[in-house]
Amino acid sequence: MKALGLDRPIWDQYIIFLTNALQGDVGRSFVFNTPAIDLILLRLPATLELAITALILANVLGIPLGLYAGLKPESVAGRSVMAGSILGFSLPGFWVKVSLIMLFAVELDWLPAGGRGETATFLGITSSLFTVDGLRHIILPATGLSLFTMALVIRLTSAGVRETLPMDFIKFARAKGLRESRVISVHVLKNILIPIVTVVGLEFGGLVAFTVITESIFSWPGMGKLLIDSINFLDRPVIVAYIVLVATMFIGINLVVDLVYAVLDPRVRLSDAGGAGT
Amino acid sequence: MRGKILGLVGESGSGKTVTGFSILGLVEKPGRIEQGRILFNGSDLRRASPEELRDIRGNRISMIFQDPMMTLNPVLRIDTQMIETIRAHKKISYDDARVLARDALGKVGIPSPDERLAAYPHQFSGGMRQRVAIAIALLHKPELIIADEPTTALDVTIQAQILSEVQKLCREVGTALIWVTHDLSVVAAIADQICVMYAGRIVERGSTESVLDGPSHPYTNGLIHSVPGNNRPGTPLQQIPGVMPSLLSLPVGCSFRQRCRYADSMCMAEPEFNAVETNRDHIARCWHPLAEGRPA
The missing domain is CATH 3.40.50.300 (P-loop containing nucleotide triphosphate hydrolases)
Structure with a gap:
């Protein structure tokens, strides 16, 4: 107790924590007796590769599906996409993930049920994305993790398309004789990217921070699994360090999202403020 | 052209x-x-x-x-x-x-x-x-x-x-x-030319001078008289009474007849384009085309 400083009053402990944290030290793990932040950073790559893969999946599939559903809202396929996205929202994540394991790992035996698989180092980054075995391992957890975000992207894209299509500038683009493909991919898409980027940015923070369930189900050796283990061992400094890291990351992501706005929407660029305005 | x-x-x-x-x-x-x-x-x-x-x-x-x-x-x-x-x-x-x-x-x-x-x-x-x-x-x-x-x-x-x-x-x-x-x-x-539209149809067509100086359709006539510049100052602006019918439920016959002061039983049938007597390029869709502001 004494060695860990747990005998002191709680406010004293807090001030010591704050003083150390400001110097970049968020404490040592009770269990491993190593700096908590090192433990987390060691697991960060595994979580990042899972979150990034899930995010890419959500966008690569979500935006085209949302575009289709927005362009053809009355068609059977369009309705099915929208109905499917509701499932993506409302089915509990852990149930879907266990079902994925049941179907693809147990019944069909196509993909491994858990673990990270082989890793390889490329350009100084060690990741399971660089080996075939690793890729096979990441498919199920990444799919499971991406479903919610994908459903969100689908609904946002389709709502954006339906809102943008009746605008005058779309009609004008058609009246200019542009091909339909250009009208959709440039004139419509660029206008609806702003809400998508906002949500995707915030979702990415969420994906990284809350992979806890996914990592537990697929026994993926990432930060989320570490968090659950630390909670079980009452390893408080690791939990605190985790929360500090995730909070910092959210701030960072919000900043990036704001900067991306300026790239996407000329109206929010400060340097252009001298225009005639509307 | x-x-x-x-x-x-x-x-x-x-x-x-x-x-x-x-x-x-x-x-x-x-x-x-x-x-x-x-x-x-x-x-x-x-x-x-x-x-x-x-x-x-x-x-x-x-x-x-x-x-x-x-x-x-x-x-x-x-x-x-x-x-x-x-x-x-x-x-x-x-x-x-x-x-x-x-x-x-x-x-x-x-x-x-x-x-x-x-x-x-x-x-x-x-x-x-x-x-x-x-x-x-x-x-x-x-x-x-x-x-x-x-x-x-x-x-x-x-x-x-x-x-x-x-x-x-x-x-x-x-x-x-x-x-x-x-x-x-x-x-x-x-x-150079004017087409006047009413309720989805062209009701009068002709050269600008011909239409503006001698409108043949009562609707065109009403439009011209509701421009402030054509009235003596101090007199109330002339209006066309009523509102345009909904395009979903157009009246039988001439679509302007409910607002037209010259309308009669003839207007229950849909009028065709008729050339104005003085000018063959000037046509109007009316049973009672005006001449000099009055029914001919």
């Missing part, structure tokens, strides 16, 4: 804008073109394939919209929006297209077009944006421009400038113009 200006007049909801969109095949669903022909240089545009129609749009027929604040895509630069129009119809390099775009901006009176090309729509005023839209419409020296109330959203001084400039540019290029408006004074100033 090449180089001629047609004024398409009517009150809100009379079908002027839809007429413009129909010509370009841009009627929005669930609307569709039921019947008839759209003749352009002798060929029926309704028979054109979607790709042929696309190539005609912006190239041989272009359109200027009503609200310049809404016609340019807010997130694309002016040069992008002009160059894509050029390259949709002509195989030329990006750089050559940019030069064409710059010249086009200069022609519609935008100062320092080189710098303005890289600007975004929100950096332009309404009048400037409409000039950009006009420059885009003129890029391919079209045979026809459909201008859908292009000056309605602008203030009066800019209105006059744009009006005279479009007229000048069309004359230079030999472009025919359909000027859609509810403003008779604009039409009087620029149009």
Whole structure:
């Protein structure tokens, strides 16, 4: 107790924590007796590769599906996409993930049920994305993790398309004789990217921070699994360090999202403020 | 007719804008073109394939919209929006297209077009944006421009400038113009011919002087008399009583009969176009065409 400083009053402990944290030290793990932040950073790559893969999946599939559903809202396929996205929202994540394991790992035996698989180092980054075995391992957890975000992207894209299509500038683009493909991919898409980027940015923070369930189900050796283990061992400094890291990351992501706005929407660029305005 | 200006007049909801969109095949669903022909240089545009129609749009027929604040895509630069129009119809390099775009901006009176090309729509005023839209419409020296109330959203001084400039540019290029408006004074100033629309139909057509000086349809007559300039100061403005019927439930026969003071049992049948006695090019869809302001 004494060695860990747990005998002191709680406010004293807090001030010591704050003083150390400001110097970049968020404490040592009770269990491993190593700096908590090192433990987390060691697991960060595994979580990042899972979150990034899930995010890419959500966008690569979500935006085209949302575009289709927005362009053809009355068609059977369009309705099915929208109905499917509701499932993506409302089915509990852990149930879907266990079902994925049941179907693809147990019944069909196509993909491994858990673990990270082989890793390889490329350009100084060690990741399971660089080996075939690793890729096979990441498919199920990444799919499971991406479903919610994908459903969100689908609904946002389709709502954006339906809102943008009746605008005058779309009609004008058609009246200019542009091909339909250009009208959709440039004139419509660029206008609806702003809400998508906002949500995707915030979702990415969420994906990284809350992979806890996914990592537990697929026994993926990432930060989320570490968090659950630390909670079980009452390893408080690791939990605190985790929360500090995730909070910092959210701030960072919000900043990036704001900067991306300026790239996407000329109206929010400060340097252009001298225009005639509307 | 090449180089001629047609004024398409009517009150809100009379079908002027839809007429413009129909010509370009841009009627929005669930609307569709039921019947008839759209003749352009002798060929029926309704028979054109979607790709042929696309190539005609912006190239041989272009359109200027009503609200310049809404016609340019807010997130694309002016040069992008002009160059894509050029390259949709002509195989030329990006750089050559940019030069064409710059010249086009200069022609519609935008100062320092080189710098303005890289600007975004929100950096332009309404009048400037409409000039950009006009420059885009003129890029391919079209045979026809459909201008859908292009000056309605602008203030009066800019209105006059744009009006005279479009007229000048069309004359230079030999472009025919359909000027859609509810403003008779604009039409009087620029149009060679006038079509008056009511409830989705053309009710009177003729040369500008002929129609404005001797309107044959009671509706046209009513329109002319409701312009303040035609009344003695101090006297109440003449109005056309009632409102236009909904296009979904048009009355049997002449659609204007419920508001027309000359209506009688004859008007229960739909009137055909009839030439006005004095001028064979001046026609009206009425059973009781006016002559000198009175039923003949």
